[in-house]
Amino acid sequence: MVIQYKFESLNNYINKCRTNPYYANKTKQKETELARLHFIGKKVKSYPIVVVFKWHMKSKTADLDGRLAKNILDGMVRAGTIVDDNVKYIQKIVHEYIPSTKDYVEVNIYENNQDSKQCMKTNCRGCKYETRCKE
Numbered sequence: 001m002v003i004q005y006k007f008e009s010l011n012n013y014i015n016k017c018r019t020n021p022y023y024a025n026k027t028k029q030k031e032t033e034l035a036r037l038h039f040i041g042k043k044v045k046s047y048p049i050v051v052v053f054k055w056h057m058k059s060k061t062a063d064l065d066g067r068l069a070k071n072i073l074d075g076m077v078r079a080g081t082i083v084d085d086n087v088k089y090i091q092k093i094v095h096e097y098i099p100s101t102k103d104y105v106e107v108n109i110y111e112n113n114q115d116s117k118q119c120m121k122t123n124c125r126g127c128k129y130e131t132r133c134k135e
Contacts, residue, residue, distance in 0.1 A: 001107045002104060002105075003105050004104045005031075005034055007068055007071065007072070007105060008031065008068060028071055028074075031071035031072070031075070032074045032078065033075065036078040038079075039079035040080075042079070042081045044111060045111065047083070047088070047111070047112065048090065048112050049110060051094070052093075053067065053095050054098050054105065054108065055096065055098065055105055056099075056100035056105065057097060058100060058101060059103075060099065064097050069093060072105070073090070081109075
């Protein structure tokens with residue numbers, strides 16, 4: 001799923017919340033609804049899942065750790081795409097940086113039985129998907 005929208009970064013979000021007490025709720029509602037609209041009609045059938053966020057960003061100085069996936073995950077729950085966003089249903093969340101000419105996010109959901117190219121284990125012990133593991 002590709003969402004052509006520049007989601008608020010955590011640093012910007014915190015700075016704006018310091019000056020406007022209503023900014024947090026307004027942004028949360030707007031971004032959650034945007035994500036919900038993108039995921040309507042899509043449903044995950046088997047759990048647990050791995051969610052991979054590919055953040056396409058123009059800036060080469062932006063922080064990857066400042067990307068807010070919460071509003072997207074909450075939108076997925078509201079759309080009925082996933083049952084809940086707790087650890088019972090989402091086993092791993094991955095954030096990737098993709099250099100781009102536009103800011104947007106690509107969300108990939110891998111069910112437990114799919115080849116996600118992401119390790120499904122919490123404590124990896126040598127599978128081929130993690131860079132620290134041996135093939």
